[in-house]
Amino acid sequence: MKPTRGKTPKKTPRRPQQTNKAKDPVEVYCRLRPPNDDQTDVCAEVLSDAVLLLRPSETARVNRIGELKETQHTFKFVFPPETSQKTLFDMVALPLVQDVIQGKNGLLFTYGVTGSGKTHTVQGTPADHGLLPRCLDVIFNSIGELQAKRCVFKPDKVNGMDLQTEADAMLERQRKLQQDLLVPPKTPTTPRRNGGDDWQNFPYVADPTKVETVDEDNAYAVFVSFIEIYNNYIYDLLEESPTSVPSTPRAPFKFQSDDGNGIAPQSKILREDMNHNMYVYGATEVEVKNPEEACEQLIKGQKRRRVAHTQLNMASSRSHSVFLIRVAQAPLDPEGEEVLQDKSQVCVSQLALVDLAGSERTNRTKNTGDRLREASNINASLMVLRTCIEILRENQTTISNRIVPYRDSKVTHLFKNYFEGEGKVRMVICVNPSASDYEETIHVMRFAELTQEVEITRQKEVRFDTGLTPGRRKANQMYREALENFERGEQDANFLLPGRPGYSLGPPWPCLELTAASDSVTLQNLIQFLVDREACRRTLCEDLCRKHGVMRTQLLDLEKNNIFLRQEMESLQEQLTGKGKDLERAKKKIENLEYKNEVLRRTAQLYDEEKKEMENELKSKDHQISSRTAESRRLRQTMKAIEQTKDAKWEKECDRRMKQQRLELQNKMWVKEEKLRQLKEIVSKDGKRRAKSPPPKPTAPPVRLNHRRSRSASGDRWLDHKPVCNLDTETVLQPQLKKKMTVSVPDVKNIKKTDKYLLTHQEEDSQGEIETKLIKGDVFKSRAGGHSVQFTDIEVLKQEAPPESRKRSASEDIEEEHSGDWTDVETRCAIAVEGHDRRASAKRHKV
Numbered sequence: 001m002k003p004t005r006g007k008t009p010k011k012t013p014r015r016p017q018q019t020n021k022a023k024d025p026v027e028v029y030c031r032l033r034p035p036n037d038d039q040t041d042v043c044a045e046v047l048s049d050a051v052l053l054l055r056p057s058e059t060a061r062v063n064r065i066g067e068l069k070e071t072q073h074t075f076k077f078v079f080p081p082e083t084s085q086k087t088l089f090d091m092v093a094l095p096l097v098q099d100v101i102q103g104k105n106g107l108l109f110t111y112g113v114t115g116s117g118k119t120h121t122v123q124g125t126p127a128d129h130g131l132l133p134r135c136l137d138v139i140f141n142s143i144g145e146l147q148a149k150r151c152v153f154k155p156d157k158v159n160g161m162d163l164q165t166e167a168d169a170m171l172e173r174q175r176k177l178q179q180d181l182l183v184p185p186k187t188p189t190t191p192r193r194n195g196g197d198d199w200q201n202f203p204y205v206a207d208p209t210k211v212e213t214v215d216e217d218n219a220y221a222v223f224v225s226f227i228e229i230y231n232n233y234i235y236d237l238l239e240e241s242p243t244s245v246p247s248t249p250r251a252p253f254k255f256q257s258d259d260g261n262g263i264a265p266q267s268k269i270l271r272e273d274m275n276h277n278m279y280v281y282g283a284t285e286v287e288v289k290n291p292e293e294a295c296e297q298l299i300k301g302q303k304r305r306r307v308a309h310t311q312l313n314m315a316s317s318r319s320h321s322v323f324l325i326r327v328a329q330a331p332l333d334p335e336g337e338e339v340l341q342d343k344s345q346v347c348v349s350q351l352a353l354v355d356l357a358g359s360e361r362t363n364r365t366k367n368t369g370d371r372l373r374e375a376s377n378i379n380a381s382l383m384v385l386r387t388c389i390e391i392l393r394e395n396q397t398t399i400s401n402r403i404v405p406y407r408d409s410k411v412t413h414l415f416k417n418y419f420e421g422e423g424k425v426r427m428v429i430c431v432n433p434s435a436s437d438y439e440e441t442i443h444v445m446r447f448a449e450l451t452q453e454v455e456i457t458r459q460k461e462v463r464f465d466t467g468l469t470p471g472r473r474k475a476n477q478m479y480r481e482a483l484e485n486f487e488r489g490e491q492d493a494n495f496l497l498p499g500r501p502g503y504s505l506g507p508p509w510p511c512l513e514l515t516a517a518s519d520s521v522t523l524q525n526l527i528q529f530l531v532d533r534e535a536c537r538r539t540l541c542e543d544l545c546r547k548h549g550v551m552r553t554q555l556l557d558l559e560k561n562n563i564f565l566r567q568e569m570e571s572l573q574e575q576l577t578g579k580g581k582d583l584e585r586a587k588k589k590i591e592n593l594e595y596k597n598e599v600l601r602r603t604a605q606l607y608d609e610e611k612k613e614m615e616n617e618l619k620s621k622d623h624q625i626s627s628r629t630a631e632s633r634r635l636r637q638t639m640k641a642i643e644q645t646k647d648a649k650w651e652k653e654c655d656r657r658m659k660q661q662r663l664e665l666q667n668k669m670w671v672k673e674e675k676l677r678q679l680k681e682i683v684s685k686d687g688k689r690r691a692k693s694p695p696p697k698p699t700a701p702p703v704r705l706n707h708r709r710s711r712s713a714s715g716d717r718w719l720d721h722k723p724v725c726n727l728d729t730e731t732v733l734q735p736q737l738k739k740k741m742t743v744s745v746p747d748v749k750n751i752k753k754t755d756k757y758l759l760t761h762q763e764e765d766s767q768g769e770i771e772t773k774l775i776k777g778d779v780f781k782s783r784a785g786g787h788s789v790q791f792t793d794i795e796v797l798k799q800e801a802p803p804e805s806r807k808r809s810a811s812e813d814i815e816e817e818h819s820g821d822w823t824d825v826e827t828r829c830a831i832a833v834e835g836h837d838r839r840a841s842a843k844r845h846k847v
């Protein structure tokens, strides 16, 4: 069974590392082209070296598009219409050329509305070259003499550069020459744009500028490639036309190749090299040795580039073109003769000149068919560029880390590395001042201003650390000149540089011509000459051996010295690094300590403040305590005084009560004694009366029986409630209860066990007589489960001395009693059930 293949893991996007490297903003220049004619209504004006003024056109006003007031746009520099190509080049492209020679990358692109002069700016005219030919001029002016032999540097097809010896390079050159000779000469093609032939035939005026800061101990080589991005497909403009390549499905249409055959171009793909740089895989790279050769390639590619006639431009670019100049450099060997064969020492820098196709509105161009499709692809790719710039800016100015959609378009994908900090980026905004372009120009301005805010990490200058002596090339040249002079006999061998062979086998060959077979003189001379030469050769060999020995010894000494110095340097370097680290650590420690010190100082300050606050609080609390102590002392004294007053009052009250009780008791005693006395009197009187008269006939039954039997004689159980304070009146009218339970203080249990209730209540009347009330009631079970007493009857028993005037009946007494004391008795009865004892005794006291 076939094993199932796992899904290819998704590549995590590389994020640019946050470094502290210096950054430069993208420099944006603005070039205003001259109007088409004097009658053209213009909407743009140069206000100053850096400010461009845009005035809204009438159509914009009508359509209400863009700002409806004048707007000013600031750039690094604004070039007025009369600016020459040379001025523009010196300010915009020359620094990029200097960079590329010093091993740094650069990207220059033109941007603008269709017909605004982008191609004119990049290429120029045969009479007045644009930025691109001038870049090539300056590069070759600067490194022309320092170039390595052709084929010494050899592209490795994966965006890197291989090296080969001069001998191998010569062999390769010969191979190529042979191949070229085998290919039949091509038929010249019709020039398609910018008149390729015009360029070739026009007297060439090279830009004379030369970069001075070139490392002469390096050997250089220049490679060019030219591609176009058409409908988001990449095509190689320098590719040799294949004779039998089938049309690719991707190729949108066949274009006229330079050999006149209608052959479909093969689209290329983008790849990432080992250093994560994007490159067009399989794009032709041509090594050029002078500006003419480079321009030849430019013209060749330009002829193939897709251009078309539109309403707005006679020859409008229908694709984005990218001209890549790659400068390879590597150090010379110690003798300054050949390139050092060390691939790791090769530095390749790249200058990309991009002529973007112009943004265009279809309602203005009136394009249809292919042109319309091209226009929409152009606009889409420009839109991606804008989006990338916007997101880049957003990522740089805010904390957001959005993914920049470089891959959405081939243009942005190809130059992704530039925006991520692999080179300098410059942009030239081309502006057509024509008022009809206003609406699109205003969008271009906004994009340009946005681009200026994007920052690119500054690239470091490349320095080769070969350890070789500088000035090798010059020394070698001097040596060669000296050698030539010596060989010409104009200079003596002492002038030769040390370490270089300066031997000669003697004077040139004499004229030795054998005139006859017997010419022994000539032979003799020849033998002598050869012997001399042999002797000379031997001397030179010996000298050479000696010198070799000396040299070897010197070299060994030097090497030893060198090794020793190197070791010493390394140890010093280590020490230095260690010291540096120590210093760094100490610095950090000091910073930490300072910080801690500061923290402690602040803490101490806080504590001090807190301490002061607490002291204040303590003081106020002390004050409060002392005032409270004083207050409590005062209160205690007051309380004491009150207690004393109360005690005195209570003492007085007690005395008064005691007196009162004593008085009461005395009264009672007196009453009893009086009663006793009266009873004695009655008894003694009765004794006397019984003796004299017959006993009286009973006229009526005794009141007592009638009254008592009615209720008490039943079988009910009675609760006889007699408070302890009750006095035994010893009256004959006492209730007779068969079943009774006598209590001084009734409780619920007692009440539960009985059916009837009787309260015997005694009071002292105004005459000091004891009045006994018998209050009767029925005991009921309450609904709530308790017991209640319902009072049903009150009997009042009153003792008094028999009145002199009239004898009152008991019923009259009761009535009288009822009328006067009823309320009081009722209240008392109520209390009797719940807690008679206390209230009753209190009442008694009150009485």
Ligand SMILES: Nc1ncnc2c1ncn2[C@@H]1O[C@H](COP(=O)(O)OP(=O)(O)OP(=O)(O)O)[C@@H](O)[C@H]1O
Residues within 6 Å of the ligand: 032, 033, 034, 081, 112, 113, 114, 115, 116, 117, 118, 119, 120, 121, 313, 315, 316, 317, 318, 356, 357, 358, 359, 430
């Ligand atoms: N600065 C200038 N001086 C003189 N002529 C100019 C200038 N700029 C542009 N032109 C002329 O304007 C015309 C259009 O220019 P060009 O083809 O360079 O525009 P473009 O922006 O490349 O257009 P497209 O995007 O359609 O390719 C050309 O004839 C060119 O010669």
